[in-house]
Amino acid sequence: MPEPTRPLVSGATLGAGRHGASQNNLADTVFGVLVWGSALAVTAGFLWLVGEIVVSGFGAISWEFLTSEPASSGRAGGISTILVATLGILGICLAVSIPLGLGTALFLSEFSQGENRMGRFVRASLDVLAGVPSIVFGLFGNAFFCVALGFGFSILSGGLTLACMVLPILIRSIELGLRAVPNDYRVAAAALDLSKSRMIVRVLLPAAAPGLIAGLLLGIGRATAETAALIFTSGYVDRMPESVFDSGRALSIHIYDLAMNVPGGEANAYGTALVLVGLLLVINFVATHLVERFVSGRIQSA
Secondary structure, three states, rough: OOOOOOOOOOHHHHHHHHHHHHHHHHHHHHHHHHHHHHHHHHHHHHHHHHHHHHHHHHHHHHHHHHHHOOOOOEEOOOHHHHHHHHHHHHHHHHHHHHHHHHHHHHHHOOOOOOOOOOHHHHHHHHHHHHOOOOHHHHHHHHHHHHHOOOOOOOHHHHHHHHHHHHHHHHHHHHHHHHOOOOOOHHHHHHOOOOOHHHHHHHHHOOOOOOHHHHHHHHHHHHHHOHHHHHHHHOOOOOOOOOOOOOOOOOHHHHHHHHHOOOOOOOHHHHHHHHHHHHHHHHHHHOOOOOOOHHHHHHHOOO
16 A cells, blocks of 8 residues: 655644744834834924924014014024025035035045055045034134134134035045946946046936935035034124125024023024024025936936
8 A cells, every 4th residue: 555645844844934934023023113113203303393493483484584684682683694694604615615525535436446545544534524523623713714824703714614524424425425336337438438537427426416415415404503613713793794704693603692692582593493494405405406407417418
């Protein structure tokens, strides 16, 4: 008689398999809860912060608030001079940091491959600078730009100091974006006999647009919200600046002064904070739009 056919998998094996599958399902469930919980916690914190600013500061927002000068140490009046000074400081910061940041990032990603000592030294320097407290940048800016170069407490000194602050973040973000571009793009450009500069402008920069946007927005965010460094460089003066060599009070300093040093200034402090948040959103939208237009234009003309 033929022997009875034995099952290929024993009951114990099936039980162990089911037990392992249940453990995997439990682990996936716990992991999913942690991931979703983290995302919800961050979102809730953001909504709470923005909601507090909107609820407390919306009543202070008006056309007069945006176009009139501060009065009574900021308790009354508006923030027109503060806005002008802030935009001036930010403009100088970006005008200096973007070309330097882009050039340095291109050097690190395209011209210092392998064991290049200069590249390693620059990267190490950027990592150290990224961890330097803003108050140290403020002291450096005061000693170098205000005193040594003779710019004094001015919008120019504040903008140049902020440029030094945002360069490490800007450079490393752009470098990572350039390194994320597949090497096939470079090989294809070389096969088409494109020059190095043409390959960078026509191929690499459009492909690395996400890194460019991330670095730009991070730099703008840090520069616009900075307080400690500007106290020592751009100053406290809240009058209308007539040139970049005049002192000017930034939005972040104005918020700090109203909240900490001016009794009864909380309402205008919240209003100024709401304007600062709105300014950041507008700048982020404009920067993203301009980069997208640049990328689409390069792709169409390539």
